[in-house]
Amino acid sequence: FLIDQPEYSFLKELGLERDNPGVYSGQWQGRGPSVTSYDPGTGRPIAKVRQGNVQELEQTIGLALEAYKQWRQVPAPVRGEIVRQIGDELRKYKEPLGKLVSLEVGKIYSEGQGEVQEFIDICDYAVGLSRIYSGQLINSERADHSILEAWRPLGVVGVISAYNFPNAVFGWNAAIALTTGNSVLWKGAPSTPLVSVATTKIVADVLRRNNLPPVVTLCQGGTDVGQTLVADKRVNLVSFTGSCQTGRDVGVEVQRRFGKVILELGGNNALIIDESANVKMALDAALFGCIGTSGQRCTTTRRIIVHEKLHDQFVKALVGKYQQLIPKIGHQLEAQTLVGPVHTQQNVENYKAAIAEAKSLGGAVAFGGNVIQRDGFYVEPTVITGLPHDASVVHRETFAPIVYILKAKNVDQAIEWNNEVEQGLSSAIFTENIGQAFKWIGAKGSDCGIVNINTTTNGAEIGGAFGGEKATGGGRESGSDAWKQYCKRATITVNHSGELACAQGVVFNV
């Protein structure tokens, strides 16, 4: 196990051991099946986590509910102060925690650090929010009546996160859910259990120091634990990040019991290059968009739709950039690496299948296309041209560094193709033409939740609402007014007239 080796002592700094309990509800336990966490960059085992079973999950939900009942009585700015302390603690552990994110997911060092930074940022945001989130006073049609609107916590918020952002996605949800008065029950991905455990330890320490009940709980587990969490009525909101297929089932199941749901599902994000584009900048955006996190962000650029006049020149320049990356493929924790491994062997298989399908449909591999033979899960970043815009493989999200380049006649056609896929997460246009830019952000423009101009499809900041339309699930997390989803709204009519009066002029007296 890597944890036994001196150069991995940062794992011990995070309180991890060779065998870790994966359930936290005030104390640590774990009576379900054990999982081993592997370094995708070498295939070597890092450490083990004993997951929870269904019974432990059910107990944890009960404890989360009890914790909520105390927490909702704490004034919001005081809750914000706790979140501030969580942010400060994350600042202290940013380096080892970011390194663990990098090691366990396979993303490069700077992206691992960036992910923890995203959690810190949302804590800062939530501290401010705790002082300013508020309802409103609405004019009543009746004399001496007032209508108030207030936002109340929901109760227990269940967070099911994916392997590609094992820290930040929990962070977005937890910081906002805690600030608005909820308790949080987290189930991280089974293949990134060490990040779940290490992150929860950091949070639990803050709670313990403040003599608070476990308003953050964790139950690592497999499908049985996930399904039970989704079906349990005591979990008032389920925030799920994952595939469209699983997300649809989660949505239906939660709706069946009239629970609330936030779905952050797949993306099939396009970058449009208009003929007026600043091509140099667009190339850099394409590089980070397609290859960052080895193509495993839900916001990864999967399609580049290029104006026909620029197409050939763009493909050539992009391939040139990809070539420069070859010496920078390597282990995620090595300083010069820009392209780390993909997360698992399954991702390698999906990569191979997508490339085979692309070729069989007439696509040409302009760059890459091969699995790299070395320990760990490495594939070549890949550029595919010549496919029809509506080819099955182009319409599917493959979590790998593969991009399809499509040639469009004009921006109108590019927008049509941008919108024709079932997913609707992120999108971007590169243009210097103000008319095209405003068309893009208008009603006839991109139908995605994220509609960028002259920047990448990925790498959103926490200040905006994050999420997408259509098969991406419609949920919004992080900034703007996404906090409202973690609340129930009370509409309160107060009569201070001393007489009863019906609205709409209705007379009902005897």
Ligand code: UN1
């Ligand atoms: C994800 O891939 O699930 O916008 C989230 C981004 C990041 C979040 C990605 N801030 O790429």
